[in-house]
Amino acid sequence: MDARATTHHLGLVIFDCDGVLIDSEPLSLACLTTGLNRIGVAIDLATVRARFTGTSMPSIMAHIARDYGVTAPDGFVETVKAETLALFDTELQAMRGVAEAVAALGLPACVASSSDPVRLRHSLTLTGLLPLFGAHVFSSAQVKRGKPFPDLFLFAAERMGVPPGACLVVEDSVPGVTAARSAGMRVAGFTGGGHWGHDPAGSDLVRAGAARIFSDFSDLATIIAEA
Template identity: 70%
Template structure:
């Protein structure tokens, strides 16, 4: 176990999609097109509003309950494969994130709703994998994904920190909700391509983020302010 940090923040936990990589416009578009093909009448704005930040298992459960449409065999695997092809063509790291992570004076890790294969693919494509290798946690590792707190609690425990000494960087309401339920502080990131609908980050603030920001060059200062405000 590490010694108690000098400030309230000892560990920074990053979500991946929409925080580290600008993947949400690609993945939400691919998912929407796939759902339309199997008869789900839904648009990309509704998919973003309802499902951004949640796992495919949770998404398909909601689709079956709310739309009465069960995914055919192979649907999830096909959408995942199509999403990875879209990533191969167009995925980019968030501007400034590599520099911001390297400049951190605190341990960091990733806790994401994506499965391990997608995480490795996304972080590998964008050159971010070496910054987090061995410290990447997926919703597949817990019984309940976001907005339940399980994934963040797992990440904190594996990294050796109490929840109250963790600061989460999230871009989705389910992610912010999960972090707050875990007893962690949250910064909301609104710099991704899917946040044009809410440039003030009001949804994230309402869910419990203490501040929102749009460029990772501001991250270090915000972490410092989070520690000082305790």
């Protein structure tokens, strides 16, 4: 943990959304894999999970064009988004215990997600979590560069009026942890989502800079007390 992340008492908790607040990653990654296969990208779900969890759609499509030589046809992104939202409508759930944990924080909280604003607010509404954050929901669409760059977390901290060194970020992806550390923020890695069955200890998140790993929101109060 660098010096910038130890010079302030904790004043804000910033939550990623997908894979942290909502158990959406198994659904969205499956839709993305199916969509990519449909346009001729030879990629499986495990590879999509490893490479693209926590990454914005523009970054994903740039990666596909560069490394697979496939340029998505017009309307591809919109189709995948629509298919994902339709699946969310029937299957999306909040993480177990997250609503109670956020309500009991005793600190300001906000959301900072790579999801586009429509999907983000739709997901939080479906799962009943939006009232916990109100207007304090920020998307990578509001900044120039998405994760793994620090722009979104710095933007969220500025909007919330809290210095970066006083922020704790809860993330489930390497790009997200990398972004938070680059912003000079403390990071706790969450591995309770359905996509983390391959590595519940969160070794990738630790290597990226997460100071603590937890998989159950009943532990959040302890994480915050020790941050």
